[in-house]
Amino acid sequence: MVSYPGAESPPFRLSMLIYDRRYRSLTLQAVVFILAMLAASWFINNTLQNLAALGKTLSFDFLFRRAGYDIPQQLIPYNSDDTHLRAAVVGLLNTLLVSFLGCITATILGVLAGVLRLSSNWLIARLMTVYVEIFRNIPLLLWILLILAIFSEVLPPPNAYRGDTPEAGMILFETIAPTNRYTAIPSLGMTNSPGTLTFGRIGISWAFITYAVAFVAAVLAHRLIRARAQRVQDRTGIRPVTWWISLSIYLLPLLFLTWYFGLHLVPPALRGFNFADGINLDNSFVVLWLALTLYTGAFIAEITRAGILAVSKGQSEAAFALGLRPRRTMSLVVLPQALRVIVPPLISQYLNLTKNSSLAIAVGYMDLRGTLGGTTLNQTGREMECMVLMMAVYLVLCLGISSGMNLFNSGVRLKER
Amino acid sequence: MKKSVLFGSVAAVVLAASGAMAAEGDTLNEVKTRGVLNCGVNTGLVGFAAPDANGNWSGFDVAFCKALAAAVLGDGEKVKYVPLTGQTRFTALSSGEVDILARNSTWTFQRDTDLKLDFIGVNYYDGQGFMVRKDQRVTSAKELNGASICIQTGTTTELNLADYFKANNMEYRPVNIDSNAEGEQQYLARACDAYTTDVSGLAATRAAFADPENHIILPEIVSKEPLGPAVRHGDNNWGDIARWTLYALVAAEEYGVTSANIDELAKSSGNPEVQRLLGATDELGTMIGLDAAWAVRAIKAGGNYGEIFAKTIGEETPIGLARGLNAQWTQGGLLYAMPFR
Numbered sequence: 021m022v023s024y025p026g027a028e029s030p031p032f033r034l035s036m037l038i039y040d041r042r043y044r045s046l047t048l049q050a051v052v053f054i055l056a057m058l059a060a061s062w063f064i065n066n067t068l069q070n071l072a073a074l075g076k077t078l079s080f081d082f083l084f085r086r087a088g089y090d091i092p093q094q095l096i097p098y099n100s101d102d103t104h105l106r107a108a109v110v111g112l113l114n115t116l117l118v119s120f121l122g123c124i125t126a127t128i129l130g131v132l133a134g135v136l137r138l139s140s141n142w143l144i145a146r147l148m149t150v151y152v153e154i155f156r157n158i159p160l161l162l163w164i165l166l167i168l169a170i171f172s173e174v175l176p177p178p179n180a181y182r183g184d185t186p187e188a189g190m191i192l193f194e195t196i197a198p199t200n201r202y203t204a205i206p207s208l209g210m211t212n213s214p215g216t217l218t219f220g221r222i223g224i225s226w227a228f229i230t231y232a233v234a235f236v237a238a239v240l241a242h243r244l245i246r247a248r249a250q251r252v253q254d255r256t257g258i259r260p261v262t263w264w265i266s267l268s269i270y271l272l273p274l275l276f277l278t279w280y281f282g283l284h285l286v287p288p289a290l291r292g293f294n295f296a297d298g299i300n301l302d303n304s305f306v307v308l309w310l311a312l313t314l315y316t317g318a319f320i321a322e323i324t325r326a327g328i329l330a331v332s333k334g335q336s337e338a339a340f341a342l343g344l345r346p347r348r349t350m351s352l353v354v355l356p357q358a359l360r361v362i363v364p365p366l367i368s369q370y371l372n373l374t375k376n377s378s379l380a381i382a383v384g385y386m387d388l389r390g391t392l393g394g395t396t397l398n399q400t401g402r403e404m405e406c407m408v409l410m411m412a413v414y415l416v417l418c419l420g421i422s423s424g425m426n427l428f429n430s431g432v433r434l435k436e437r
Numbered sequence: 438m439k440k441s442v443l444f445g446s447v448a449a450v451v452l453a454a455s456g457a458m459a460a461e462g463d464t465l466n467e468v469k470t471r472g473v474l475n476c477g478v479n480t481g482l483v484g485f486a487a488p489d490a491n492g493n494w495s496g497f498d499v500a501f502c503k504a505l506a507a508a509v510l511g512d513g514e515k516v517k518y519v520p521l522t523g524q525t526r527f528t529a530l531s532s533g534e535v536d537i538l539a540r541n542s543t544w545t546f547q548r549d550t551d552l553k554l555d556f557i558g559v560n561y562y563d564g565q566g567f568m569v570r571k572d573q574r575v576t577s578a579k580e581l582n583g584a585s586i587c588i589q590t591g592t593t594t595e596l597n598l599a600d601y602f603k604a605n606n607m608e609y610r611p612v613n614i615d616s617n618a619e620g621e622q623q624y625l626a627r628a629c630d631a632y633t634t635d636v637s638g639l640a641a642t643r644a645a646f647a648d649p650e651n652h653i654i655l656p657e658i659v660s661k662e663p664l665g666p667a668v669r670h671g672d673n674n675w676g677d678i679a680r681w682t683l684y685a686l687v688a689a690e691e692y693g694v695t696s697a698n699i700d701e702l703a704k705s706s707g708n709p710e711v712q713r714l715l716g717a718t719d720e721l722g723t724m725i726g727l728d729a730a731w732a733v734r735a736i737k738a739g740g741n742y743g744e745i746f747a748k749t750i751g752e753e754t755p756i757g758l759a760r761g762l763n764a765q766w767t768q769g770g771l772l773y774a775m776p777f778r
Contacts, residue, residue, distance in 0.1 A: 074531055075553045075670060088596045090611050100599035177627035200628050201585055201612070293584040293630045294610060303628075304613075384613035390590075398524050398591030401531075401552035 071404060080409075082400040083108070089395050091386045093302050097221040104396045111391030112413060118305060118387065119374040122312040126373060127366075129313055130320025137325050148321065155318035160376055164311040168383050171303045175200040181290050195287045197295060202302045204288035204295035211282030227281050234273040241269045304385035308377065316373045320366065327362035328354065359432040367425040371418045378414075388413060464536050464668070464675035465509065465726055473515045476502035477535035480520040480616050484641040484749050484756040485541055494518045497749040498539040501560060501666055501683065504735040505537065508682050508727060513738030522616050523591040527552055531669060537679055539666040541635065543593045553670040557680040560665050560742075562762040562771050564658035565594050566636040568643060571651050573630065578657035582607040587620045587629035594634050597660040617642060631655075635662045637750065637758055644755040677725050685732040688714055688774035689741035691765050696740040703733055714777045721777060742772065 037047045071077065083105040090100050095113040098106055137148035155163070176188035178199045190197045197204040214226035245262050253259040277283075288298025331354050339349040380387040381394065388410060397406040468474055478486035478498055486496040494516075503513035519535050530538045531553060541563075542548070544556040567586075569575045578601075588595050590613045602609050612629045614620040621642055624632040632639065636654060643649045666683065668676050689695070692711050694702055703715040712718045716729030723729065739745050746763065750756045764770025 088599060090599045090609075092611050092613070100596075100603060172623065172626045172628045179627065200626055201610070292582065296583070300610075381615070384590075384615070386613065390613070394524065395590050395595065398527075399547075399596070401527055401548075403528055 067404070076404075078405060079402075080405055082396070082402050082405070085400075087396065088399065091391060093305060093386060104392075104400065107396060108388065108392040108409070111386055111388040114305075114385065114391075115374075115377055115380075115387040115389075116417075118309055118312065118380070118385070119377050122309055122316065122373050122377065123370050125309070125313040126316040126320055126369070129317035130369075131324050133317060133321035134324025135328070137321060138328060152318045152321050155315050156322070160311065160315045161379055161382060163315055164307060164379055164382050167311050168303070168307045171307055172200045175303075177201070178204075178290060178294050181295075190287075195285065197288055197298075199295070200303065201294070202300040203306060204298045204300050206285040206287045207297065207299045209284055209286040211284070212280065214281065227277070227283070230277060231274070234277060235270075238270045238273065242266050245269075302385070304380070304383040307383050308380050308385050312373055312376060315376070316369055319369050319372075323362055323365045323369065324358075327358035330361045331357045356432065360429075363425065363429040363432055367422055367429070370421055370425060374418060374421060375414060464672050465678065468509055468536055472510065473517050474502065474506040474510060474537070475517050475519055475535045476505075477519050477521045477526055477529050477538040477540055478502065479540045480522055480618065482541065482617050482638055482641050483645045484754065484758075485637070486518070486520075486539075488518075495749070497561070497745060498541060498666075500739040500745040500749060501539045501686075502537070503738045504686055505679060505682050507738035508685075508731040508735040509678065511734060513734075523589045524615065527554065530554065530667060533669075536675070537666055537668050541638065541664045542667060543635075543662045544665050544667075545593060548667070554667045555670050555676045556665045556667045557676055558665050558683045559663040559771075560683060561637060561663075563635040563637050563662040563664050565597050565633060565660040565662055566639055566658055567631045567633045567655045568624075568639045568652055569631045569655060570627075571653055575631075575655065578655045578659065579605060579607075581609065581631055583609065584630040585610040585612050585628070587612045587614055587623050587632045589614055589617070589620060589634060592634070593660070593662065598633055601659045621645070635664065637664075637756075640758055641750065641756050644757070649755075674726060678727065681725065682732075682735050684774040684777075685714060685735050686742040686745065687765075687772050688777060689732075689736045690743040690772075691767065691774060694736060694741060695744060696737050699733060699736055703730075710777055 037043050068078075084103050086100075087102055087104045087107040088100050089107070091098055091107065091110050093114055094110050095117060096106075096110060098110045133148045133151060136144050137152065139145045139148075175198050178197070178201065180186060180188040181190065181197055181199075188197075195206045210225075210227060214230070216223040216225050217229065218224075245265055249260050249262050286297050288295040288300070291297075294300070335353055335357065336349050339353040340346075344352065377387060378389040378393075381389055384390070386394075392406055392413075393410045397403055400406075476499075478494065478496075481487045482496070484496055486494060486498045488494050499516075499518065502516045502518070506516045507513035519529065521529050521535070521538070521540055526538055526540050526542060527548070529535050538554075539560075541561065542556075543563075544559065548554050549556055567578050567581065569581075575581065581602075586598065586609050588598055588611050595611075598609070598611070612623060614623055617634070617638065620632055620634070623629055625646070632642070634642075636658065639654050643652050643654070646652065666679060668679055688710075689699075692708060692714070694711060694715070699715070702711060703717060706712055706715065706717070709718070713721055715733050716722055716731070720729040722731040725731075740748065743765075746760065747753060750758045752759060760768070760770060762771050764772065766773040
């Protein structure tokens with residue numbers, strides 16, 4: 021608003037709230053705000069009234085009572101004597117695991133399929149088109165059910181691996197046994213174990229910590245070497261050959277530790293009803309992971325293709341004219357510009373994948389929906405509390421992913437004023 | 438103009454808020470006005486509640502729905518069957534989606550109190566067991582250490598299973614399923630070594646297999662599973678109607694009242710208890726808001742308890758369950774109808 025010196029502002033009248041353009045937008049906003057609040061309070065009041073009529077009150081005490089049920093896949097120690105809260109945490113970790121792995125594999129698959137769809141090879145490009153279109157246009161739940169059916173009907177039961185002439189044979193040098201319940205893979209064994217570091221009931225092997233330390237040290241050393249090589253190049257114009265030094269600082273400690281701890285693979289063996297010794301990857305987990313990867317990968321492929329196509333052809337032509345090789349053109353010119361188109365829709369895909377992981381219910385994978393929103397809800401009858409908690413957890417989770425990815429996005433987006 | 442739109446919408450919100458109604462507790466009148474009984478049943482368990490190819494429901498639990506509808510509405514066919522899974526059943530009942538839950542549900546302390554349900558009695562005394570394939574050569578549940586076991590989530594059996602294996606120092610891999618149909622599929626695909634649920638459910642499931650002779654139910658009964666219909670807590674009159682309908686079916690068997698002889702007995706029975714049950718004297722039905730002939734209609738709908746049992750799950754049926762604990766108290770069983778007086 022511009023006020024002129026000397027001009028008298030007219031005295032305020034109530035009708036100006038509606039007829040004066042200066043106040044109208046404020047009035048409307050206030051009204052809409054009040055209406056929204058009224059609607060919200062009505063919903064909450066109605067819920068509480070109806071709960072009271074059923075004789076139920078909001079209470080979260082049940083979270084600290086004994087859960088009493090078992091969960092097949094657990095990342096932290098859990099048994100039926102633990103509380104519902106711990107069961108919910110086990111479920112949440114399962115959700116996080118499948119979402120995290122799903123995001124990684126879907127990105128790899130999606131970027132690959134997106135790039136290949138632009139390939140000049142007719143067959144490969146068409147194959148990728150077929151992949152993208154069938155996975156994008158059929159509901160995820162159907163894919164999950166189909167893959168589950170394939171896993172449980174086609175793969176042999178563990179029993180088929182029994183006997184001197186088993187009906188089914190283990191694959192990959194007798195180390196992996198796919199069954200209709202789980203895929204049994206080898207676990208890691210140590211002949212000279214350094215023991216474990218325990219926090220309460222969670223134990224971390226010292227061997228793992230040693231490996232992590234060795235890896236971080238190798239990364240730092242690698243950086244130092246590269247910086248030194250850069251300095252030498254700046255001074256003399258000749259870059260010293262460093263790849264064998266880098267390779268050995270990564271590999272030598274690794275080999276030494278492996279020899280020292282006596283690290284080896286323990287193949288799964290059939291004992292009683294099921295495979296033991298190895299790690300049994302539950303089919304529910306594998307199926308869900310696979311379905312989420314394939315489904316979301318198809319969307320990411322399209323996003324990648326769109327991102328690459330959005331970079332004008334002149335850019336790569338200019339890079340070629342400057343004498344850049346195709347690989348460097350891609351990594352220095354095309355990809356950085358494509359990323360700013362790719363990343364924002366990629367965030368939505370990650371959020372979608374995380375939320376879609378709650379379809380775990382279809383395969384009996386015990387994620388947050390399966391524990392807190394499934395068995396706990398059922399055994400305690402606290403529908404409202406469980407649903408509210410679950411919604412809050414998913415909300416926080418997705419906001420977290422979103423803000424993390426936004427940080428990444430602000431790093432890669434075009435810097436302009 | 439704008440003002441009136443504004444005030445109109447505010448008024449609408451206020452009206453809607455004041456009109457927010459809580460679920461009221463007069464189920465009898467609701468059912469009568471609606472003209473149909475909403476009965477929550479299993480999604481498909483042959484013998485207890487399952488639809489045939491034409492969508493007609495039949496079974497042991499369904500028969501109770503029919504008897505109740507006959508008592509209240511005068512017609513045993515005026516029932517809408519609402520199929521419910523182990524997960525959805527109690528929510529459906531407490532939200533008013535169904536008037537009664539007749540879905541082989543176990544009567545437990547927590548369900549009766551914390552979940553605000555009222556179990557109106559026991560219509561089948563059951564226990565949890567295990568079914569395995571014969572070719573696995575397992576003869577006892579104690580040999581199931583390390584087995585994969587199919588289990589319906591949201592059931593008492595899920596908790597019993599955890600307790601049983603813990604008490605016996607054994608391990609197992611739970612394979613979680615949502616419905617009996619899914620359990621059947623997983624078990625037949627050998628995705629689990631054993632299937633656990635109430636023994637009656639196991640027998641019913643096995644009867645639907647192509648090769649029932651290749652599966653056995655292990656002798657161990659690991660829990661008490663008194664199954665019974667449940668109503669919402671707080672509507673005592675409706676609870677009374679459901680409870681005494683069940684007792685009427687049980688008492689009818691005790692006194693030899695069957696769907697065949699009931700019309701004759703209603704007129705000419707010399708037994709005063711039968712006269713009161715069938716409304717010839719005392720008109721007990723009026724005390725619970727019904728008419729004198731309510732029990733006659735309930736019994737005629739599908740027969741007395743014994744007839745229903747024999748027709749749906751008894752030894753002559755493919756399911757082949759013996760009466761066992763579910764015989765009358767006079768026959769050494771646990772069925773005991775309270776006196777009609």
